[in-house]
Amino acid sequence: MFEVTKKSMQWGEETLTLETGKVARQADGTVIATLGETSVMANVTFAKSMKEGQDFFPLTVHYQEKYYAAGKIPGGFFKREARPSEAETLTARLIDRPIRPLFVDGFKNEVLVMCTVLSHDLVNSPDIVAMIAASAALTISGVPFMGPIGCARVGFVDGEYVLNPTVDDMNGLRNNPEQRLDLVVAGTKDAVMMVESEAYELSEDEMLGAVTFAHEQIQPVIDLIIDLAEVAAKEPFDFAPVDYSDLYAAVKAAGEEQMRAAYGNTDKQERVEAVAAAREAIKAALNEEQLADANLSSAMKKLEASILRGDVVKGGKRIDGRSTTDVRAIVSETGMLPRTHGSALFTRGETQALAVTTLGTGDDEQMIDALHGTYKSNFMLHYNFPPYSVGEVGRVGSPGRREIGHGKLAWRALQAVLPAATDFPYTIRVVSEITESNGSSSMASVCGGSLSMMDAGVPLKAPVAG
Incomplete structure (x- = not known):
């Protein structure tokens, strides 16, 4: 009845296991990641078509800690999980940041990533396990995702970096003089995607060393996800980015000069008004077919981005006229x-x-x-x-x-x-x-x-x- 795929490895002092094929099989991608006795289920679903007029990428990440995972009953009158806690919200953002840039450019279908803590051994932090599970679920789901990513938490004790320190080690960091760092790093095989930390007056070299250490430690995690995907991945979703080069050329010809002048305003309010006027001028110069094109907003944003990026990269000038080294008053x-x-x-x-x-x-x-x-x-x-x-x-x-x-x-x-x-x-x-x-x-x-x-x-x- 079940076609279960399971991959395991020794990671630090614990065993990391990725499993798919038994639970939540109707989702596009489901992976249960387990580190020690902490287990998190990640489910990925995505719309197979884009909403009409969609001009942004609607990715939603939810993370929920079920009280039963630690053998507890929720407090309060209703005795059930309700709105996300601050910690759950922060973890959802933690997962969102490194995966969002890895979706194929132009993909604007709705994507939902849900991470649920099923078991917590009070030793291994579930946020790291959740991010690994989410990465694996996205990788096998068929969604146009250019991952996978891996992640790790790093501590710093007696001049030595520690991989995935325990929950107790990270609690009350301010009152623990031996533990000076709580660093989370996520990245791909070749690059670091996200860094978040709480540090207690570490030097720049110590911080950079911690990031390098973390990136080295996530490599086997990425390999494990790839091994899982080679066996359990679904067929890639048939997606080809829309070619709106002709529309972009028309937008650029109609308003590049006025848009560049608008972004030359160093006062924010004046600039906002000038940019709005430039957008209207561009629309006035386009024909009905071009105005009705769903990619008009994307073409406008592409023009604005090229102007801003060009000023910074080529001219060394930021949006308010400062150089890259000037501090505001x-x-x-x-x-x-x-x-x-x-x-x-x-x-x-x-x-x-x-x-x-x-x-x-x-x-x-x-x-x-x-x-x-x-x-x-x-x-x-x-x-x-x-x-x-x-x-x-x-x-x-x-x-x-x-x-x-x-x-x-x-x-x-x-x-x-x-x-x-x-x-x-x-x-x-x-x-x-x-x-x-x-x-x-x-x-x-x-x-x-x-x-x-x-x-x-x-x-x-x-x-x-x-």
């Missing part, structure tokens, strides 16, 4: 909100963050219910990105994936310089309100957060900038 102000514990307004060019710090007691610590147990966190950083920060009308509500991800990015940077709880026994909450954005608002949150915490009297080991 920076203005910092602290103590601007009289009734808050600490506040700072950090402005860098047309990007601005209002960071506010509040101090509390142990009763204010955040309770986090995870598969490996319930624990408390005495440092929180919340990042808010309202539509007005980019002069737009948009959704207002609970934080989205991007806001959660950017907040965690800034959290990692500031976490490393916080005082020990024994020296500063307070709960710290930093809120970064992005009031203007023209790039790098997460790093403005790092700078503003550092300033506002110092304004609140938090004895940081050192100021942090990004």
Whole structure:
């Protein structure tokens, strides 16, 4: 009844196994990856045709940790898994980043990747297993995916790199002076696709060495996925990128000069208006058949990208007129909100963050219910990105994936310089309100957060900038 394919290898101190053919056979690709006794099922499904008018690649990645995986019952009134936790959202983004660029250019069919933690041994982190499972499922599904990728977590103890340190080793990294690094690297055979880390004042050479070490360690994982695909892969989906070279030539002839002049504006608001006017001028110059072409938006974007990339690569000039080495004008102000514990307004060019710090007691610590147990966190950083920060009308509500991800990015940077709880026994909450954005608002949150915490009297080991 089942045509099961299973491949295994020794990876570090554990056995890594990839299995397909028994569970969820109606999905385009399903792989259960197991490292030690941590198992994650990845399912891939994709639409066989593109929605009419689709002008972007609709890839969705979901990651869910089932409480039964660790022999637990969910807390709360309903006693079942509900909306994704912060950790689940961050892991979904972690998986998304390295796989998204590997889909064939021009492929715009809907793709859904679902990763479900089925078993957790409380030793091997499920996020690494999930990324490997997702890569394997995509590779065997037939979707136009130019993978596979592999991934690994790297620790750093006593001057030595550690492959896939345990969950306990990575928990409470700030309070573990022996463990100075939590680095996740994903990549293909030839290149690194994604790096994410929490580091405690490592040198540049130590960080680069960790990335190199990780890339070496993922090579056998990639080979294992290829071995699985050679036996279990489905026929490749018949996809040929649409040739819209004639349309692009018409768009370029109609408006390259005006579009180039529009992107010559160094003020963001003026540039946005000028680019919109250039797009309308291009449309006015096209015939009805060209205007009705579903690839018109792609042709416009291709023209804009070629202008911007050409300015940077050939002229060394960025979109706001700066060279590649110039820093935008920076203005910092602290103590601007009289009734808050600490506040700072950090402005860098047309990007601005209002960071506010509040101090509390142990009763204010955040309770986090995870598969490996319930624990408390005495440092929180919340990042808010309202539509007005980019002069737009948009959704207002609970934080989205991007806001959660950017907040965690800034959290990692500031976490490393916080005082020990024994020296500063307070709960710290930093809120970064992005009031203007023209790039790098997460790093403005790092700078503003550092300033506002110092304004609140938090004895940081050192100021942090990004």
